[in-house]
Amino acid sequence: MPFGDVIDASGDPTVMINNGHCERYTDRAKLDFAQGGRAGISVFYAQPYALPHRLSYVERHPLGSQAFLPLSGAPFLVTVAHDISGVPDTPRAFLTHPEQGVNIHRGVWHGVLTPLNRAAQFAVVDWIGDRENLEEHHFQQAWLVYPQE
Amino acid sequence: MPFGDVIDASGDPTVMINNGHCERYTDRAKLDFAQGGRAGISVFYAQPYALPHRLSYVERHPLGSQAFLPLSGAPFLVTVAHDISGVPDTPRAFLTHPEQGVNIHRGVWHGVLTPLNRAAQFAVVDWIGDRENLEEHHFQQAWLVYPQE
Numbered sequence: 001m002p003f004g005d006v007i008d009a010s011g012d013p014t015v016m017i018n019n020g021h022c023e024r025y026t027d028r029a030k031l032d033f034a035q036g037g038r039a040g041i042s043v044f045y046a047q048p049y050a051l052p053h054r055l056s057y058v059e060r061h062p063l064g065s066q067a068f069l070p071l072s073g074a075p076f077l078v079t080v081a082h083d084i085s086g087v088p089d090t091p092r093a094f095l096t097h098p099e100q101g102v103n104i105h106r107g108v109w110h111g112v113l114t115p116l117n118r119a120a121q122f123a124v125v126d127w128i129g130d131r132e133n134l135e136e137h138h139f140q141q142a143w144l145v146y147p148q149e
Numbered sequence: 150m151p152f153g154d155v156i157d158a159s160g161d162p163t164v165m166i167n168n169g170h171c172e173r174y175t176d177r178a179k180l181d182f183a184q185g186g187r188a189g190i191s192v193f194y195a196q197p198y199a200l201p202h203r204l205s206y207v208e209r210h211p212l213g214s215q216a217f218l219p220l221s222g223a224p225f226l227v228t229v230a231h232d233i234s235g236v237p238d239t240p241r242a243f244l245t246h247p248e249q250g251v252n253i254h255r256g257v258w259h260g261v262l263t264p265l266n267r268a269a270q271f272a273v274v275d276w277i278g279d280r281e282n283l284e285e286h287h288f289q290q291a292w293l294v295y296p297q298e
Contacts, residue, residue: 009192009270018261022195027277029190039188041178041216041252041274043158046171067190069272071248072222099220099270103190112167121158121248123218125190125274128176 003080003092003108005029007067007101029103029125034063037129044068044122046113055079056142058088058109060135064127067103068113070096071121078102079111079145088137093145109137152229152241152257154178156216156250178252178274183212186278193217193271195262204228205291207237207258209284213276216252217262219245220270226294227251228260237286242294258286 005028013023033039058081070076075096081088088109096102103125104110113122127133154177162172182188207230219225224245230237237258245251252274253259262271276282 007190007192007272009194013194014191017193018195022193022262024273025192025194027189028192031188031190039180039274040176041156041180041218041250042163043156043174043177044166044171045158045162045174046167067272069190069218070220071218071250073220101190101220101272113171123156123250123272124173125188 004105005103007069007103008097029067030065030105031125032065032106033127036131037063037127039125040128042124042126044113044124046115046120048116048118049077049114051116051145051147053077053114053145054142055091055111055145057136057138058091058111060107060109061127061133062107062135063129063131063133065103065106067101067125069101069123071123073099074115074118074120076120077114077116077145079114081109083109091143153254154252156218156252157246178216179214179254180274181214181255182276185280186212186276188274189277191273191275193262193273195264195269197265197267198226198263200265200294200296202226202263202294203291204240204260204294206285206287207240207260209256209258210276210282211256211284212278212280212282214252214255216250216274218250218272220272222248223264223267223269225269226263226265228294230258232258240292
């Protein structure tokens with residue numbers, strides 16, 4: 001997708017490893033980190049949200065991509081928006097499949113981590129460094145994200 | 150642990166984010182990648198093993214650390230060994246907790262990805278590059294890993 005990458009085992013495996021016991025799908029995310037920092041793995045433990053979801057603001061990280069890998073495997077809500085002259089356009093919402101991760105590309109507007117119904121842990125691969133890496137945009141009027149009919 | 154890092158939300162959060170909705174445990178793994186390559190996120194889909202587990206060989210990756218993040222959250226078996234002059238010492242076995250990942254340090258002998266009882270998907274953060282990054286050591290006699298009593 002133009003906003004980032006879906007991280008899953010779709011398509012053909014890149015290679016079989018471990019004597020045929022394991023399919024490897026190599027390099028599923030475009031990692032992109034500014035100099036002066038480095039890639040790191042963190043854990044996020046997020047409280048749940050419910051649908052309809054009130055999306056009152058989005059954020060973006062100018063210094064790096066950010067991958068969310070669900071350690072519970074549960075689907076979660078992903079909201080993203082194109083940038084128009086420094087301001088997010090109308091956001092779009094996606095629901096992930098079970099055991100699927102996403103990688104938000106560097107600088108892409110997105111809603112905060114949004115597990116549904118249950119609190120959830122995620123491994124997160126993002127930029128670690130000392131510089132400020134967060135911009136927020138608060139909508140004048142919040143968007144509501146409804147379940148797909 | 151001396152072999153790598155446990156990746157989980159233990160201890161105090163590093164910081165609260167997202168208006169208090171999310172605990173962030175920052176930088177839980179020592180990523181270590183040789184030049185000439187880069188960090189990448191891949192997906193592994195591994196067939197299951199059963200206990201007692203027959204550990205006939207271990208491997209190591211001289212060019213980078215390798216993190217295993219279970220997308221099903223299920224515990225998995227981790228086997229590691231110290232190196233003694235290029236040969237693995239007696240291996241040790243660990244069972245992860247649910248929703249816990251591990252990061253095997255660069256160059257540490259370890260058994261291949263070992264989910265138990267059910268096939269499982271993992272996100273894997275390791276070194277991506279063109280050089281050979283695999284050494285294997287086959288034991289003269291396989292080790293057997295039994296369930297903990």
